[in-house]
Amino acid sequence: MARVGLARAGQKSADVARFLRIVDAYEKTFESQWHKRARRVIDRFADERRDADASRARFNVLWSNVETMKPFFYSATPKPVVSPRVDEDDEVAATAAEVLERALSFFIAEEGFGETLRYVRDDYLLAGRGTAWVRYVPHIEPLQVVDSIEAGGGTPDDEGDVGEPAPQPEQVAFEEVITDFVLWRDFGHTVARAWEEVDCVWRRVKMSRKALEARFGAEVGGKVPLDCSAHGEDRAREPDEDRDRAEVYELWCKSEKRAVWFTRSHADLLDDQQDPLGLPYFFPCPRPVYATLRTDSLVPIPDYVEYQDQAAELDDLTARIDALTDAIKCAGIYDKNFPALERLLQDGHDNELVPVESWAAANQQLVAVDKRFDWAGIAALVVRRSGEQRSTDMAPQAEDCRTDELELPSKHSCEVLQLDSSLHRWVPGATALWVLLHRLLPRSLQSCVLHRDPAD
Numbered sequence: 201m202a203r204v205g206l207a208r209a210g211q212k213s214a215d216v217a218r219f220l221r222i223v224d225a226y227e228k229t230f231e232s233q234w235h236k237r238a239r240r241v242i243d244r245f246a247d248e249r250r251d252a253d254a255s256r257a258r259f260n261v262l263w264s265n266v267e268t269m270k271p272f273f274y275s276a277t278p279k280p281v282v283s284p285r286v287d288e289d290d291e292v293a294a295t296a297a298e299v300l301e302r303a304l305s306f307f308i309a310e311e312g313f314g315e316t317l318r319y320v321r322d323d324y325l326l327a328g329r330g331t332a333w334v335r336y337v338p339h340i341e342p343l344q345v346v347d348s349i350e351a352g353g354g355t356p357d358d359e360g361d362v363g364e365p366a367p368q369p370e371q372v373a374f375e376e377v378i379t380d381f382v383l384w385r386d387f388g389h390t391v392a393r394a395w396e397e398v399d400c401v402w403r404r405v406k407m408s409r410k411a412l413e414a415r416f417g418a419e420v421g422g423k424v425p426l427d428c429s430a431h432g433e434d435r436a437r438e439p440d441e442d443r444d445r446a447e448v449y450e451l452w453c454k455s456e457k458r459a460v461w462f463t464r465s466h467a468d469l470l471d472d473q474q475d476p477l478g479l480p481y482f483f484p485c486p487r488p489v490y491a492t493l494r495t496d497s498l499v500p501i502p503d504y505v506e507y508q509d510q511a512a513e514l515d516d517l518t519a520r521i522d523a524l525t526d527a528i529k530c531a532g533i534y535d536k537n538f539p540a541l542e543r544l545l546q547d548g549h550d551n552e553l554v555p556v557e558s559w560a561a562a563n564q565q566l567v568a569v570d571k572r573f574d575w576a577g578i579a580a581l582v583v584r585r586s587g588e589q590r591s592t593d594m595a596p597q598a599e600d601c602r603t604d605e606l607e608l609p610s611k612h613s614c615e616v617l618q619l620d621s622s623l624h625r626w627v628p629g630a631t632a633l634w635v636l637l638h639r640l641l642p643r644s645l646q647s648c649v650l651h652r653d654p655a656d
Contacts, residue, residue, distance in 0.1 A: 216467060223402065225390075225391055226390065227388070230388070233499045234499050234500055235385060237502065241262070241326055241505070242327065244262050245266060245326055247263070256515075259518040261511050269325060270321065270325065273325070274318060274321045277309070277314035278308070280304035280305055282304065283297050311378055313379050316332055316379045320381060324489045325491075326502065326504075329500040330384070330488060331382040331384070331485060332381060334378070334379055334380075334484050335378045336476075337377075337378055338372050338375050338376075339372065339375065339376070340371070340372060340373065342368050342369070342371075343368075343370055343371040382403045382485070386403055386404040387404075387485075393495075393497060398498075401451070401452050401483050401485060402449050402451035403450055404449055405450060406445040406447055407445060407446050408445055408446075409422070415471075416471055421470075423466065424446045424463055424466050425465040425466065426443050427446060428443055428446070429443055429445060430444065447463060447464065448461055448463050458472065458474055459471075459472075492505075
């Protein structure tokens with residue numbers, strides 16, 4: 201790994217301007233064509249509402265679809281399998297494959313690999329693009345070497361005099377490869393028609409002062425202005441007291457085999473390295489996972505966009521059903537000479553008998569229970585609401601609108617609903633209407649018979 205270093209980085213303010221032009225070209229294209237759309241999709245998933253829509257009933261089919269598809273795309277951490285490519289009888293190759301397989305298993309289990317891929321999956325399902333970024337982290341420690349020169353405290357010159365102390369040798373104690381999740385709006389690349397044409401990729405990382413000094417050294421890290429907050433999205437609207445982070449761009453340019461670090465608020469490059477990892481395809485990230493793409497653009501199209509009109513229709517129908525349900529009520533009158541009727545309707549007796557005084561005498565006067573009270577007419581609203589419910593379900597077959605008769609048990613009286621032909625287009629079927637009546641009407645109307653108009 202050839203490191204150009206910070207001395208050269210301080211002379212490259214022209215490079216910062218050039219790389220920022222690449223970043224700005226990406227943001228101009230993707231902000232107008234994708235970022236705003238992705239934000240709306242995520243707000244819809246989270247059921248974020250304006251004050252005017254706070255009380256409106258909605259059907260969040262996006263949430264239902266995404267939660268259903270999550271386990272199909274990624275549900276369990278994969279198990280790596282490594283085997284020799286050519287000669288399986290080669291003991292050295294077989295041993296090397298086993299070592300690699302165990303190393304990969306440990307890496308996947310210990311470094312949060314599965315959690316990173318779950319975040320990538322969620323970005324893919326909502327925003328339309330999910331990205332992971334691989335980071336190599338070597339851990340360096342001083343190498344303990346004791347010899348006569350170091351014991352004397354310096355290096356002898358040609359005349360035998362001891363000069364400046366020798367630099368302390370270092371060694372790699374251990375190495376890590378960490379998979380980072382990159383939020384959909386923090387990743388970028390050169391504007392291109394296909395991934396093979398991409399020359400630069402980058403990510404934005406928000407770093408505190410301590411992280412800046414640890415990564416770039418106290419001299420450089422201490423000069424970088426803190427220009428954003430930890431969780432803010434729009435830097436221009438953030439108050440100064442909340443700006444405790446610096447937004448650092450890490451950009452990898454394939455044509456120059458070069459990785460650079462810079463910010464918008466600092467004139468010079470923070471770091472500049474030549475081909476840091478030596479990877480075959482150079483980039484430290486795989487091709488992002490895309491939802492829908494055009495053949496001439498890498499601007500993602502979230503899946504929700506393809507059925508957003510149907511989702512809006514479901515929202516409208518749900519709001520109508522909610523409004524009709526609020527409008528439906530049960531009201532009527534009854535003969536006050538029979539107070540047991542009131543108890544029968546209000547107390548909700550299930551598998552119980554209502555005591556009535558002098559039942560024998562009352563029975564001679566009572567022709568039928570349902571003749572002693574009368575309900576306000578609500579059949580039209582009930583049938584209309586049932587029609588709205590039908591619109592959210594599967595369309596019925598032609599025979600669903602024929603004459604249907606329900607043989608449903610009930611302890612109470614049977615009420616007949618006679619529907620004229622003008623209302624038949626709202627009747628979804630006997631079962632759906634019965635469920636609706638069972639929910640909305642009192643027990644005295646819990647069984648019914650639907651008759652189709654013979655003239656229809």
